[in-house]
Amino acid sequence: MRGSILAIICGLALGAAACSSGSQPVSAEASETTLAGAVTSDKEGPMEGVLVSAKLGTVTTTVVTDKSGRYAFPPGRLKPGRYEMRIRAVGYDLSQAEAVELSGGQATRDLKLVETKDLARQMMNAEWLTSWPGTAADKQFAINCNHCHSFEITAKTGYTAEEWVKVLDRMNYANGASIQHPFRNPYHPEYAKYWGEYASQVPQTTLPAGSDEEGTVTVSPQRMKQATYLASINLSQDPRPNAWKYELKKYPRPTGAETRVIMTQYDLPRSISQPHDAMVDPDGMVWYLDFNNNYFGRLNPKTGEVKEWEVPAVKAFPPFGPGGLDLKIDPDGNPWFAMMRQNVVIKFDKRTEKMTMFHTPKEHNTIHNRITMLTTPTADGKVWWVTVGSSPTAWVHGLDQKTGEIKSIHVPAFIYGLEATPDGNLVFFSLGGGTVGEVDTKTGKTTLHNPPTPNSGPRRGEVTKDGQVWFAQFRAGKIGTLDRASGAIKEWTIDVPYADPYDVDLDKHGDVWTAGMLTDYVFRLNPSTGVITKFLTPTVNMNVRRIQVDQAENPTVWIGENHHGRILKVEPLE
Numbered sequence: 200m201r202g203s204i205l206a207i208i209c210g211l212a213l214g215a216a217a218c219s220s221g222s223q224p225v226s227a228e229a230s231e232t233t234l235a236g237a238v239t240s241d242k243e244g245p246m247e248g249v250l251v252s253a254k255l256g257t258v259t260t261t262v263v264t265d266k267s268g269r270y271a272f273p274p275g276r277l278k279p280g281r282y283e284m285r286i287r288a289v290g291y292d293l294s295q296a297e298a299v300e301l302s303g304g305q306a307t308r309d310l311k312l313v314e315t316k317d318l319a320r321q322m323m324n325a326e327w328l329t330s331w332p333g334t335a336a337d338k339q340f341a342i343n344c345n346h347c348h349s350f351e352i353t354a355k356t357g358y359t360a361e362e363w364v365k366v367l368d369r370m371n372y373a374n375g376a377s378i379q380h381p382f383r384n385p386y387h388p389e390y391a392k393y394w395g396e397y398a399s400q401v402p403q404t405t406l407p408a409g410s411d412e413e414g415t416v417t418v419s420p421q422r423m424k425q426a427t428y429l430a431s432i433n434l435s436q437d438p439r440p441n442a443w444k445y446e447l448k449k450y451p452r453p454t455g456a457e458t459r460v461i462m463t464q465y466d467l468p469r470s471i472s473q474p475h476d477a478m479v480d481p482d483g484m485v486w487y488l489d490f491n492n493n494y495f496g497r498l499n500p501k502t503g504e505v506k507e508w509e510v511p512a513v514k515a516f517p518p519f520g521p522g523g524l525d526l527k528i529d530p531d532g533n534p535w536f537a538m539m540r541q542n543v544v545i546k547f548d549k550r551t552e553k554m555t556m557f558h559t560p561k562e563h564n565t566i567h568n569r570i571t572m573l574t575t576p577t578a579d580g581k582v583w584w585v586t587v588g589s590s591p592t593a594w595v596h597g598l599d600q601k602t603g604e605i606k607s608i609h610v611p612a613f614i615y616g617l618e619a620t621p622d623g624n625l626v627f628f629s630l631g632g633g634t635v636g637e638v639d640t641k642t643g644k645t646t647l648h649n650p651p652t653p654n655s656g657p658r659r660g661e662v663t664k665d666g667q668v669w670f671a672q673f674r675a676g677k678i679g680t681l682d683r684a685s686g687a688i689k690e691w692t693i694d695v696p697y698a699d700p701y702d703v704d705l706d707k708h709g710d711v712w713t714a715g716m717l718t719d720y721v722f723r724l725n726p727s728t729g730v731i732t733k734f735l736t737p738t739v740n741m742n743v744r745r746i747q748v749d750q751a752e753n754p755t756v757w758i759g760e761n762h763h764g765r766i767l768k769v770e771p772l773e
Contacts (some may be wrong), residue, residue, distance in 0.1 A: 231274035233305045234282075238264050240291060240312040245269075248452030250287035250462075251310065252737050253299070255280045257466040258503045261737045263458040276461065279303055287737055288312060289321050289449045318447050324350045324740055325697035325717040330448045331432045340425040341432075344370075345716055348378050348762070349740040354443065356433045363426035364418050375490040375522035375539065377762070379471040382520040385540060385566045390518035397518075397566040450695070450718075453735050459772040460734045465498055467764045468505055472496075474759030476526040476745040477766050478534070480549070483751065485766060486534045487759055488523040490744075495523065495536060495547070498766055513541045513556070518566070525584075526745075527575040537570040537584055544573055544584050544598070559586055560605055563594050572659075574619035576600070581640075583625055585614045595625060595638060608643045612636055616659035616702075620683075621666050628657035628670050635660075635670060635681050635688070650679055650688045659702035659745070671700035671713050678703060678711055678724055691724055693731055698722065702746045706754035714743040714758055721746070721756060721769050734771065738763050 238249045245268025252261040253272065260277060264270045284297035291312040299308045315321060322330075327350035328338050344353050347370075358366055373384045383389055386401050394401060418426075434442055467474065467487075475490035477498075485498040496507035512521070519540045526536040534547050542559040559570065563586050573584035581597045593614040597606045614636075616628035625638040633654045634647045650657065652675045660670030668681040676698040677690045693700065693713075700713035700722065711724040719741055720733040741760035749755040756769040 232277050232279055232301050232303055233272055233274050234277055234299065234301060234308060235269065235271035235305065236307050236309045238268050238270060238286070238288075238310045238312060240314075242314060246288065246291075246312065246452075248288070248454055248458055248735075249291075249310075249312070250453075250735065250737050252285040252287070252464075253277060253282040254285065255282050256503065257505075259285075259464040259466075259737065261462040261464070263453055263460060263735075265458055266454070273461070276463075277301055284308065284310065285737070286310065286312065287321075287735070287739070288452060289326075290318060291315055317441075318449075319351055319354065319441060321739060322351060322447060323450070323717070323719045325695070325699075326448060326450055327351070327354060328697050328717065329450075330443075330445055332445050333428060333432070337428050340428045345740075345742065346374065347372060347376055347381070351740070353429065354433055356429075357435050357438050358430060358433060359435050360423070360426040360430040362435075363429050364422060367422065367426060367429075373520050373540075375473065375475075375520065375524075377471065377473060377491050380491050382516070383518075385518035385520065387518070393515070393518045394566065400566045453733075456732050456773060457734060461770045461772065462734075462737060463500075463768040463770075464737060464760070465500070465503055465505070465766045465768075467496065467498075467766065468507060469494070470764045472764040473522070473761050474764070474766055475522075475524060475761055476536075477757045477759040478526050478528050478745075478747050479749045479751075479755075479757055480528050480532040480534070481751075482532060483749075484549075485757055486526060486528065487766060488526040488536045490522045490524065490761060493521040493523075493538065493541075495526070495534070497549075500768065508547070508552070508554075510538060510541075510545065510554070513538070513543050513558075524570070525572040527573060529576050535573060535575070535582060537573045539569045539571070542568060542570055542586070544570065544582065557582075557598050557605075559584075559596060560607055563596070563607065571615060572617040574617055574625065577619045577623045577640075578621065579623050581606075581623070583617065583619060583640075585610075585617045585627070587614060591631070593627075595627075597640060606640075608638060608640070610636070610638060610645050612645065612647060616657070616670070618660060618662045618668075620662050621664060626660070626662055626668050626681075626683075628660050630656050630658045630673060633657070635668065635679070637683065646686075648681055648686050648688060650675075651690055652677060655679070655690075658700075661702075661704050663705060669703045669705060669711055671703045671715075673699050673701060673715070676700070678713060680726070691726070691729060691731065693722055695720065695722075695733060701744050704746050704748045704756075706748045706756075707750050708754070710754075712746055712748055712754075712756055714746050716742050716744070716761075721758065723771065732771075734769060736767060736769070738765070738767075741765075741767070 247266045249264040251270040292315045294311040294313045473490035474487040477487045493510040542564045544557045546555045567588040568586045583597045587593045593610045613631040614627040615630035636647045655672035656674030658673040697717045699715040703713045714721045723732045742762040
């Protein structure tokens with residue numbers, strides 16, 4: 200299948216070589232609409248590795264130019280209509296706005312690129328980090344900015360160190376917050392008048408954090424160091440556009456196997472949507488959960504149609520902010536998802552459209568606690584989820600679907616990712632603690648495993664049907680696998696600065712897929728050879744969290760563009 204698609208594209212590219220530029224169909228007898236052409240610039244001539252996108256309505260399809268600078272959309276991917284053309288090639292823009300009218304058959308459109316006048320707009324977060332001067336510790340001062348927005352915004356500010364102190368205090372927002380919809384953690388003093396029955400759970404103070412008894416705010420040395428660093432990499436010293444005192448360093452464009460891919464983007468109805476998780480069900484429908492609002496939705500990839508449902512709030516905002524974090528599909532094809540600060544897990548019956556809510560036990564349902572992750576039903580029918588709060592430990596809660604009873608187990612480690620094993624136990628990934636652990640759900644015993652790389656930040660992972668554990672090492676830029684029997688862990692390094700993988704999933708060939716918040720790459724690891732292939736995606740700073748491989752196709756990877764309100768489908772051609 201993969202070889203046949205590649206042959207079609209190559210044939211189109213070769214056939215288009217003799218065609219003139221324009222949007223007129225060149226083969227009226229062709230049974231399906233296609234589009235092909237060449238991409239060139241005065242500086243480089245034919246350009247390999249340029250992403251060429253064609254958008255019609257809410258759906259955008261993207262291919263990549265080959266080593267001769269040619270691109271081709273395969274038959275069946277574009278229907279008749281007027282398409283807006285876009286490109287992604289760092290350092291370049293289209294010489295003029297391009298649109299093409301497709302009316303059936305094969306059309307040709309050659310594209311001319313010119314050097315960009317605003318390189319900063321095209322820089323992915325990882326390229327900013329690579330460009331900024333300073334040590335790794337210095338750059339950590341800026342890492343959390345990308346939870347809500349790109350580093351371009353940080354670099355283009357004109358704040359002095361003294362001004363940054365105030366800005367940083369204001370930017371103390373909760374996970375899931377965004378520029379369009381900012382909110383605090385429930386226990387933030389700003390929400391004190393809304394605490395109600397939860398007020399006794401929050402230490403009482405009349406002074407702002409960091410102030411003395413007279414109310415004079417003092418600035419810690421660490422905060423001042425952070426503010427000083429951020430002022431050194433923005434435009435506070437010279438407000439002119441692009442007047443940074445360092446070179447903007449670009450990552451190379453795709454080459455070779457990296458160009459053999461087709462990508463499809465689906466716009467969601469609400470532009471502020473943050474599709475943290477995108478999971479495909481057995482019927483081919485893609486379900487997503489909003490990180491920023493109490494919504495979830497379903498995408499039909501065949502039609503582009505999207506339907507959304509609003510989740511009724513269990514706890515009022517303020518103080519309890521909205522948003523969900525994890526979504527799983529059960530054996531019947533029904534989505535389950537965790538609402539973080541609402542502290543409920545929801546099962547959605549996709550046939551009746553009924554939501555059933557399961558509440559975290561009251562003693563763990565505090566103003567500090569939130570749900571992070573949940574599992575698909577285990578072999579004995581239990582669904583587990585994890586709550587974390589102000590302590591460095593966690594609790595896991597197992598719901599018996601038949602009786603409604605919930606069993607809670609204390610885990611002496613911080614938990615971020617959580618997955619069930621085939622034998623009914625739990626594997627967790629401790630982003631803060633740097634370990635991979637297993638919980639025996641019968642005895643409550645916890646076993647911890649330390650990856651060879653210290654503080655590698657295991658974040659989320661996958662357990663295969665045969666019990667093999669794979670995980671993303673967020674802070675180390677690595678992919679790891681755990682042998683549960685021996686406790687041995689093997690690691691593979693992603694050779695891209697600031698790759699910072701967030702999650703992993705495996706395809707039916709045994710390849711491991713991952714992506715992250717700082718680059719715009721989707722990575723594929725072949726564990727047998729150790730070769731990692733990266734695929735550049737069309738959106739700058741899309742902020743990837745979850746990744747899923749649809750085993751029904753060969754293969755298809757689904758991710759949410761968390762900062763752009765889109766779902767992305769990635770199809771490698773070999």
